[in-house]
Amino acid sequence: MDDDSSSYLRRRRFLATGAAALSGALAGCNGLPGGSSGGGGGDGSGTITLSSFRGSGPLVEGRASLSGTRIADLPDLSGELTVYLGGGEGGLYRELLSMFSQLYPDFTVRPREGGTAQLANTIIEEGENSPADVFWAVDAGSLGAVAEADMATTLSSDVVESVPQEFHPTDQWVGTAGRARSVPYNTNELSASDIPDTVMDFPDTPALQGAMGWAPTYGAFQAFVTAMRLIEGESATRQWLQSMLDSGVTEYPDEFLTSNAVADGEISAGFANHYYALRVRSARTDAPLDLAFTSGDAGALINVAGAAVIQGTDQQELAENFVRHLLTVEAQEFFATRTFAYPMIPGVPPVGGLPSIDELNPPSIDLQELSNVEPTLQLMRDVGVL
Amino acid sequence: MSREGSDIVAAVDGLRERIGWPGRYESHPLVTAAAILVAVTVISPLLWLGLRAAAVGPSEALSILTAPSTVQVFTNSLALVASVTALSVALGVPLAVLTVLTDLPFRRFWTVVLALPLVVPSYLGAFAFVSAFGPHGTLAELLSPLGVTIPTIYGFQGATLVLALFVYPYVFLTTRASLLSFDSKQLEAAQTLNHDFRSAFRRIVLPQIAPGVTAGALLVAFYALSDFGTPAIMHFDTFTRVIYVQYNNFGRGTASLLSIQLLAVTALVLFLESRFGSGTGSGYGGGVTKTDSTVTSLGWAKAPALLFCTAVVALTLVVPVAIFGMWLLRSGPGYAGGGFAFEWSFAINSVYVAAIAAAATGLAALPIAYVSARSNSPLARLLDRSTYVGYAVPGIVLGLALVFLGANYLPWLYQTLPLLVFAYVVRFLPQAVGATHSSVLQVDSELLGAARTLGETPQGAFRRVTLPLIAPGLVAGAALVFLTTMKELPATLILHPTGFTTLVTYIWRVQEAGYYGRAALPALVLVAVSALSMILLLRQEGDNA
Numbered sequence: 068m069d070d071d072s073s074s075y076l077r078r079r080r081f082l083a084t085g086a087a088a089l090s091g092a093l094a095g096c097n098g099l100p101g102g103s104s105g106g107g108g109g110d111g112s113g114t115i116t117l118s119s120f121r122g123s124g125p126l127v128e129g130r131a132s133l134s135g136t137r138i139a140d141l142p143d144l145s146g147e148l149t150v151y152l153g154g155g156e157g158g159l160y161r162e163l164l165s166m167f168s169q170l171y172p173d174f175t176v177r178p179r180e181g182g183t184a185q186l187a188n189t190i191i192e193e194g195e196n197s198p199a200d201v202f203w204a205v206d207a208g209s210l211g212a213v214a215e216a217d218m219a220t221t222l223s224s225d226v227v228e229s230v231p232q233e234f235h236p237t238d239q240w241v242g243t244a245g246r247a248r249s250v251p252y253n254t255n256e257l258s259a260s261d262i263p264d265t266v267m268d269f270p271d272t273p274a275l276q277g278a279m280g281w282a283p284t285y286g287a288f289q290a291f292v293t294a295m296r297l298i299e300g301e302s303a304t305r306q307w308l309q310s311m312l313d314s315g316v317t318e319y320p321d322e323f324l325t326s327n328a329v330a331d332g333e334i335s336a337g338f339a340n341h342y343y344a345l346r347v348r349s350a351r352t353d354a355p356l357d358l359a360f361t362s363g364d365a366g367a368l369i370n371v372a373g374a375a376v377i378q379g380t381d382q383q384e385l386a387e388n389f390v391r392h393l394l395t396v397e398a399q400e401f402f403a404t405r406t407f408a409y410p411m412i413p414g415v416p417p418v419g420g421l422p423s424i425d426e427l428n429p430p431s432i433d434l435q436e437l438s439n440v441e442p443t444l445q446l447m448r449d450v451g452v453l
Numbered sequence: 454m455s456r457e458g459s460d461i462v463a464a465v466d467g468l469r470e471r472i473g474w475p476g477r478y479e480s481h482p483l484v485t486a487a488a489i490l491v492a493v494t495v496i497s498p499l500l501w502l503g504l505r506a507a508a509v510g511p512s513e514a515l516s517i518l519t520a521p522s523t524v525q526v527f528t529n530s531l532a533l534v535a536s537v538t539a540l541s542v543a544l545g546v547p548l549a550v551l552t553v554l555t556d557l558p559f560r561r562f563w564t565v566v567l568a569l570p571l572v573v574p575s576y577l578g579a580f581a582f583v584s585a586f587g588p589h590g591t592l593a594e595l596l597s598p599l600g601v602t603i604p605t606i607y608g609f610q611g612a613t614l615v616l617a618l619f620v621y622p623y624v625f626l627t628t629r630a631s632l633l634s635f636d637s638k639q640l641e642a643a644q645t646l647n648h649d650f651r652s653a654f655r656r657i658v659l660p661q662i663a664p665g666v667t668a669g670a671l672l673v674a675f676y677a678l679s680d681f682g683t684p685a686i687m688h689f690d691t692f693t694r695v696i697y698v699q700y701n702n703f704g705r706g707t708a709s710l711l712s713i714q715l716l717a718v719t720a721l722v723l724f725l726e727s728r729f730g731s732g733t734g735s736g737y738g739g740g741v742t743k744t745d746s747t748v749t750s751l752g753w754a755k756a757p758a759l760l761f762c763t764a765v766v767a768l769t770l771v772v773p774v775a776i777f778g779m780w781l782l783r784s785g786p787g788y789a790g791g792g793f794a795f796e797w798s799f800a801i802n803s804v805y806v807a808a809i810a811a812a813a814t815g816l817a818a819l820p821i822a823y824v825s826a827r828s829n830s831p832l833a834r835l836l837d838r839s840t841y842v843g844y845a846v847p848g849i850v851l852g853l854a855l856v857f858l859g860a861n862y863l864p865w866l867y868q869t870l871p872l873l874v875f876a877y878v879v880r881f882l883p884q885a886v887g888a889t890h891s892s893v894l895q896v897d898s899e900l901l902g903a904a905r906t907l908g909e910t911p912q913g914a915f916r917r918v919t920l921p922l923i924a925p926g927l928v929a930g931a932a933l934v935f936l937t938t939m940k941e942l943p944a945t946l947i948l949h950p951t952g953f954t955t956l957v958t959y960i961w962r963v964q965e966a967g968y969y970g971r972a973a974l975p976a977l978v979l980v981a982v983s984a985l986s987m988i989l990l991l992r993q994e995g996d997n998a
């Protein structure tokens with residue numbers, strides 16, 4: 068359906084010669100141009116370069132030079148792979164998949180899209196008969212659920228080594244892009260100093276009374292409450308949810324709409340993953356919208372999109388090589404500049420004036436425990452949030 | 454009793470006799486066996502629910518089912534079902550009467566456009582309503598300079614309004630079908646006997662169309678019970694919303710328990726309907742034996758009637774199409790998303806799978822409709838009612854049940870079109886049964902007897918007499934299944950063959966990612982394609998009229 072263009076075959080050929088030319092130079096040197104010049108090395112026209120992976124727009128300007136493993140350093144992808152693709156970024160991830168198919172004419176990928184948890188549930192129900200080779204999902208909890216059901220194989224250490232340890236806790240999956248919890252706020256209504264440094268203080272902050280929005284049915288929000296439960300305990304979390312309700316929080320169906328409502332001034336601030344605000348700002352450059360981050364608590368959780376190789380696949384080698392490709396400079400630049408996510412490898416910085424991932428102060432919890440949402444839902448139901 | 458009164462009663466009895474009041478002609482045992490087979494097959498996936506629910510311990514199960522929030526959700530769901538059904542009847546019946554029995558100008562046009570809201574998926578309708586009437590919606594922005602604030606669209610009222618506006622056509626269509634098959638000479642007679650229209654309507658028409666209204670109301674009630682999108686978008690907690698949240702968070706046990714509770718509600722509604730309802734179902738079907746309709750003059754009521762129709766059409770068609778159109782023209786959020794590119798093949802896939810589902814469901818409905826129309830025995834009623842079970846189950850529950858059964862026991866069927874089509878049959882069978890049922894009722898068994906006397910085999914008599922007579926009902930039922938399949942989302946998302954994108958899975962994908970603008974074109978295509986089939990459906994009705 069997507070691999071329709073034969074004109075891209077030339078690009079594949081270039082990459083092969085490019086790889087050969089580069090074989091002397093080690094990864095990280097000037098293999099592909101990292102600046103904004105955009106031109107490819109070698110023969111020039113009709114090539115896939117870093118800029119093909121890079122997005123455009125006001126948020127993507129003046130990118131520093133990048134380092135890390137490049138596509139040219141990896142073996143070719145070849146064969147057919149079924150990838151279960153979970154979550155809202157599906158469409159954008161699909162685009163990366165089709166770029167891979169264009170690069171490698173012998174590589175066919177069959178993406179199957181659905182909600183993250185729904186696909187995780189599907190894989191678990193399918194059991195050993197699952198047609199999936201790779202599960203690529205936008206939430207560590209879903210990956211954790213699949214891993215706990217013994218449906219994920221352990222990845223080789225060379226696949227995961229470039230990613231910080233907390234984003235591959237058991238090596239049954241590895242983070243491919245980060246999604247930070249954040250507080251989008253309306254700059255006409257509030258200033259950064261109005262946003263408390265700890266999320267537990269929100270219900271008692273006068274400036275936020277009746278002015279906050281959240282999306283409790285949204286998976287990322289539930290992961291956030293799960294983290295709070297793990298860090299602060301059940302009763303403090305219950306108390307926090309109740310106080311937020313008492314303070315007149317407004318409910319939205321998802322966090323994009325929450326962020327939009329902040330930009331509209333319908334509410335002054337909200338709870339949302341960081342990239343929604345960037346997406347709003349990318350579309351409406353004059354939107355009075357900025358991001359605040361809390362520190363060291365559930366409000367600063369960094370969840371990840373990640374990939375797992377499914378138990379029982381007959382494409383183990385191809386699947387692992389595919390996951391390696393997701394961690395190349397090119398793919399990471401794609402995630403950073405097109406989905407506004409946090410890159411997972413240190414050599415690629417985030418966009419949009421975001422603090423770098425090591426400037427954030429996420430809580431130290433095992434992301435995999437985020438799959439234990441059941442007690443969270445119980446709590447949210449008890450309080451009347453769900 | 455006055456002479457006029459007894460005349461009317463006799464006429465009514467004659468009519469009841471003529472439409473084949475049950476009990477006279479039982480079905481062939483083979484047909485009954487086929488009906489039982491279909492019923493058991495469509496209920497079988499739900500056994501999985503029991504398996505899942507059994508994995509939850511009894512004490513935990515009890516605490517989940519009696520938790521205050523569960524009770525709240527239970528009450529919310531029942532309230533929503535009751536209000537949506539009541540509002541749908543309040544809209545559907547008068548509109549059906551206007552378009553069948555009165556001299557409303559442009560009746561043909563109104564019939565088509567008043568049936569059309571059925572082709573707008575209610576979740577898209579809800580999105581459109583939130584965009585138009587929500588806080589900071591188009592209308593709010595227009596009115597705020599004038600100092601006018603509009604009441605909130607969210608919550609119970611909003612969910613009721615949106616659901617009723619997009620599902621009342623079930624009542625409209627089934628009521629029309631009953632009115633069309635109603636012998637208007639009765640009404641004529643009553644009116645010549647000095648009954649005014651209202652009293653004649655109450656005494657003659659209403660008892661005759663009650664089964665049709667009930668059939669439509671049942672479809673509406675179970676739609677409201679199983680729809681996820683609208684309550685979620687309108688911020689109103691119902692069973693489906695909670696079940697959906699559970700399924701999305703690995704609470705499969707809890708979700709199954711809640712689904713079983715939902716099924717218990719379904720059973721209760723069906724039981725109540727069979728106790729207090731009219732006893733015999735009717736559905737949307739061709740008015741095969743209809744004579745020329747007698748048109749009642751609206752007189753001074755013509756203008757209010759036109760206004761009423763216009764208001765309904767404005768809310769159900771103009772608002773969504775205008776909002777989708779606005780999304781289409783307005784530039785979406787900035788991104789270069791080749792991965793989201795719309796392809797016409799999505800529309801072709803939708804039509805293809807919906808057509809297969811329509812044919813398969815029509816075939817599966819035939820034996821059940823036949824048995825239930827020919828007999829009023831407990832078995833026949835049980836068979837008829839059992840088809841509603843799959844209709845009331847949320848699509849996500851049915852989808853995962855079929856994943857479990859498919860991947861583990863039928864791997865050659867898993868993620869293939871046949872399994873997806875099977876899911877549609879389970880979901881939409883009662884629509885086809887209802888429509889076929891009403892045309893089976895109209896087959897005069899004496900005609901069959903005559904065919905047999907003239908030397909036809911039972912098969913020959915079926916082919917040459919029964920089939921042509923029930924074809925309109927079959928086609929109407931299949932068309933209704935086609936429409937609802939086109940817009941079905943959750944089961945499609947879970948069971949589609951890999952790489953098989955339909956209009957709604959594409960709409961879901963872009964909507965999930967927050968790119969509403971990208972949903973506009975496929976939404977308009979969905980509405981347009983469905984509208985074409987709706988026109989065919991009504992033309993079918995017209996040809997029989």
